Amino acid sequence: MTKQIFKHMQILITVALLVAFAAMLGILYSYFGVVQEGQVKAEARLAAQGVEAEGVTYLERLDLDTTRVTLVAANGQVIYDSEADASSLENHISRPEVKEALEDGEGMSTRFSGTLLKAFVYCAERLPDGTVLRIAEPRDTAINIAAGMIPFVLMLLIILMVCMWFAARHVARRITQPLNQLDLDHPMENDEYEEISPLLKRIYVQQKQIADEKGRLVRIERDFTAVTQHMAEGLILLDEEGRVLNMNNKAGKLLNAGDVYIGTDILALERREKFREILAGALNDGEHGETVLPYDRLSYQVDVTPVLDGKKVIGTVVLLFDVTERETAEQMRREFTANVSHELKTPLHTISGCAEMLESGGVKPEDQKKFVHLIYTQVQRMITLVQDILYISHLDEGAVDMSCSRIDMCLIADKVIESLSPEAAKKHVSISLDSDGEVIYYGVPRLTESIIFNLIDNAIKYNKEGGKVHVSIRAGSDTITLQVADNGIGIPQDDQDRIFERFYRVDKSRSREIGGTGLGLAIVKHAAMLQNAQIRLESRLGQGSTFTVIFQEKSPE
Amino acid sequence: MRLRFDEELNNLNREMILMGSMCEDAINTAIRALIKGDPDGHKKASAIVTEISHKEREIEDMCLKLLMQQQPVASDLRTISSALKMVSDLERIGDQSDDIAEIVSMQNVSDADDKFEILDLGQAASRMVTGAVDAFVKRDEAAAREVIKEDDTVDDYFDKIKKELAKSIQTDEAGLEKTLDLLMISKYFERIGDHAVNIAQWVIFSITGVLEGNTK
Numbered sequence: 157m158t159k160q161i162f163k164h165m166q167i168l169i170t171v172a173l174l175v176a177f178a179a180m181l182g183i184l185y186s187y188f189g190v191v192q193e194g195q196v197k198a199e200a201r202l203a204a205q206g207v208e209a210e211g212v213t214y215l216e217r218l219d220l221d222t223t224r225v226t227l228v229a230a231n232g233q234v235i236y237d238s239e240a241d242a243s244s245l246e247n248h249i250s251r252p253e254v255k256e257a258l259e260d261g262e263g264m265s266t267r268f269s270g271t272l273l274k275a276f277v278y279c280a281e282r283l284p285d286g287t288v289l290r291i292a293e294p295r296d297t298a299i300n301i302a303a304g305m306i307p308f309v310l311m312l313l314i315i316l317m318v319c320m321w322f323a324a325r326h327v328a329r330r331i332t333q334p335l336n337q338l339d340l341d342h343p344m345e346n347d348e349y350e351e352i353s354p355l356l357k358r359i360y361v362q363q364k365q366i367a368d369e370k371g372r373l374v375r376i377e378r379d380f381t382a383v384t385q386h387m388a389e390g391l392i393l394l395d396e397e398g399r400v401l402n403m404n405n406k407a408g409k410l411l412n413a414g415d416v417y418i419g420t421d422i423l424a425l426e427r428r429e430k431f432r433e434i435l436a437g438a439l440n441d442g443e444h445g446e447t448v449l450p451y452d453r454l455s456y457q458v459d460v461t462p463v464l465d466g467k468k469v470i471g472t473v474v475l476l477f478d479v480t481e482r483e484t485a486e487q488m489r490r491e492f493t494a495n496v497s498h499e500l501k502t503p504l505h506t507i508s509g510c511a512e513m514l515e516s517g518g519v520k521p522e523d524q525k526k527f528v529h530l531i532y533t534q535v536q537r538m539i540t541l542v543q544d545i546l547y548i549s550h551l552d553e554g555a556v557d558m559s560c561s562r563i564d565m566c567l568i569a570d571k572v573i574e575s576l577s578p579e580a581a582k583k584h585v586s587i588s589l590d591s592d593g594e595v596i597y598y599g600v601p602r603l604t605e606s607i608i609f610n611l612i613d614n615a616i617k618y619n620k621e622g623g624k625v626h627v628s629i630r631a632g633s634d635t636i637t638l639q640v641a642d643n644g645i646g647i648p649q650d651d652q653d654r655i656f657e658r659f660y661r662v663d664k665s666r667s668r669e670i671g672g673t674g675l676g677l678a679i680v681k682h683a684a685m686l687q688n689a690q691i692r693l694e695s696r697l698g699q700g701s702t703f704t705v706i707f708q709e710k711s712p713e
Numbered sequence: 714m715r716l717r718f719d720e721e722l723n724n725l726n727r728e729m730i731l732m733g734s735m736c737e738d739a740i741n742t743a744i745r746a747l748i749k750g751d752p753d754g755h756k757k758a759s760a761i762v763t764e765i766s767h768k769e770r771e772i773e774d775m776c777l778k779l780l781m782q783q784q785p786v787a788s789d790l791r792t793i794s795s796a797l798k799m800v801s802d803l804e805r806i807g808d809q810s811d812d813i814a815e816i817v818s819m820q821n822v823s824d825a826d827d828k829f830e831i832l833d834l835g836q837a838a839s840r841m842v843t844g845a846v847d848a849f850v851k852r853d854e855a856a857a858r859e860v861i862k863e864d865d866t867v868d869d870y871f872d873k874i875k876k877e878l879a880k881s882i883q884t885d886e887a888g889l890e891k892t893l894d895l896l897m898i899s900k901y902f903e904r905i906g907d908h909a910v911n912i913a914q915w916v917i918f919s920i921t922g923v924l925e926g927n928t929k
Contacts, residue, residue, distance in 0.1 A: 397723070398727070421730065423727060423731065423734070423850075424726075424730060424850040427730055427733070427734040427737075427846075429734065429738050432731070432734060
């Protein structure tokens with residue numbers, strides 16, 4: 157600013173100075189001309205008086221410096237000249253000043269002298285004898301005058317420049333100070349310069365636009381963040397190089413990303429082989445990929461979808477969602493199928509073996525009955541198994557008749573104990589039932605029966621020779637508690653969580669010997685769940701187990 | 714200019730992560746093969762090792778090019794020079810994993826029931842490799858120090874296994890060949906641990922500029 161102002165001032169002052177200089181030169185030049193003419197005239201008069209009194213000798217005595225004196229006869233003939241030989245000079249009758257003097261007694265003229273290459277002021281006086289005395293003084297040229305003035309002008313210029321520099325600085329400050337102090341946050345409140353009000357207005361409008369736009373973006377981002385951050389799924393956005401553009405909380409937690417993750421290479425956060433493969437597929441070939449990866453103890457499906465602009469991959473979206481349940485269910489299904497096939501295959505082998513031997517006639521007649529019995533028991537076993545499987549799959553599908561009716565739990569327990577008494581007798585297990593007479597429950601008869609049956613059945617099966625089973629049914633204020641306690645082999649602590657799983661056996665090696673399908677407790681669990689009943693288990697290895705089922709009493713609708 | 718350099722450093726970083734992950738894959742393949750006594754593990758491990766070797770060349774080329782063209786200084790120079798050193802340790806880890814898988818494929822050790830200790834050793838070595846790669850990826854000095862500390866566990870395991878194997882040679886419980894194979898496998902795991910320590914030390918060097926201890 158200072159420099160700009162200084163530059164402009166400099167130009168202005170220089171031009172002004174030059175103009176002033178030229179004008180002054182003109183004025184001075186003409187002024188000096190007039191003064192010189194007067195001087196020359198005075199000199200001419202004085203010399204004329206001298207020549208009048210003393211003749212040409214007066215002229216010869218004169219000590220002349222720059223002044224040239226010429227005496228011209230009335231016919232123009234030069235009689236005397238102070239600078240040149242009179243005889244060599246031409247006739248002066250035609251010179252304007254001489255002509256004028258001959259006519260009017262006095263003549264003035266300014267001319268450039270070809271002889272001396274200078275401008276001269278001439279003044280001629282006619283003497284009484286008719287001769288003309290002419291005085292010539294060299295004229296001060298404009299250059300001479302100017303040359304005299306230049307040092308002063310230059311000095312002036314320098315002084316002015318210095319002054320101007322300070323002045324410019326001052327002016328610049330004066331101009332810019334209010335500009336610097338402008339409150340640009342509130343542009344319309346400034347009234348220092350009217351000239352910049354369009355600028356301020358523009359700033360004001362643009363500021364408002366920016367604020368509006370920013371507000372809009374913030375709102376959009378807030379909405380987006382609110383949605384993505386509260387998603388149950390992990391979401392990661394990657395650029396075309398596989399660097400993180402953004403990710404939500406869930407993804408950050410899963411990948412252990414910490415606070416600074418924007419711009420990080422995703423491989424720094426997740427570099428397992430399966431992920432690397434699908435990521436490379438997405439980034440290089442623009443192919444969608446998915447895989448299942450474990451995170452902690454959960455399984456997550458990882459979907460990598462490329463974002464395409466035409467055919468070019470410009471980024472990738474990675475989505476992580478919890479499929480633990482699905483995976484577990486799938487695994488259970490797989491295990492169930494494997495278990496079912498296994499359980500079915502074992503009796504079939506026995507049956508097939510026995511049948512083959514019978515067919516080949518390799519069995520003694522007295523042993524035949526034994527073999528047929530074996531076939532019969534194995535077939536019975538298979539029937540029970542298939543029934544159980546069908547039953548449990550009915551329970552799974554909810555295809556069981558769920559209509560409730562009034563059930564006397566004691567009566568059911570009695571019936572079950574009776575039906576199981578042959579088994580109990582075989583193992584010399586005594587069963588006792590302890591109840592308050594009639595305990596009425598509104599529930600699904602078949603489910604309730606299967607709970608009681610399976611629990612008592614297990615209590616007998618997993619008992620010691622000569623063990624005891626104690627069944628108690630008690631009605632509480634709004635619950636009915638069924639308890640089946642035995643003093644049998646008990647269940648190890650580690651297995652207690654798992655015994656309700658299908659086909660889970662604590663002691664796999666003894667399962668064949670004990671019999672059973674491995675589905676009993678799974679059925680109990682399911683049946684209890686469908687009736688909103690809770691199951692508790694207390695068991696100590698070698699001391700026996702106590703299963704407690706708590707039914708919520710329902711009123712008949 | 715700097716932008717391009719940063720870009721290339723990022724690429725280098727990515728390639729290093731990839732190579733590190735491949736080594737993790739290799740050692741895990743070896744451990745899986747050992748658990749199952751699976752002879753096919755060798756094939757898979759060899760394939761990974763071939764890839765690792767290619768990666769090593771690639772990274773070396775990248776590093777040399779960066780050193781010549783960019784003439785890096787300070788932390789950039791440390792990053793590149795430590796990458797150059799780390800790749801050779803990573804490559805050794807891959808090779809030794811393959812060697813383990815190869816021994817397993819000879820089927821001398823498949824029925825060994827005294828493998829559990831060695832599996833513990835292998836898992837510890839694998840944890841060290843993962844830890845070292847993690848420390849590099851996250852530029853985490855503390856994690857690198859953890860790895861160095863864990864080497865003692867690996868060494869202890871190895872000493873214990875060695876003594877037991879020596880005992881079993883004296884009592885001639887198992888075949889001599891099997892015992893020797895188990896000893897070799899243990900030694901390879903122990904060496905893998907040492908290479909992981911080297912990597913951790915280079916990670917610390919690239920962060921602090923101080924190279925601690927002697928690389929093994």
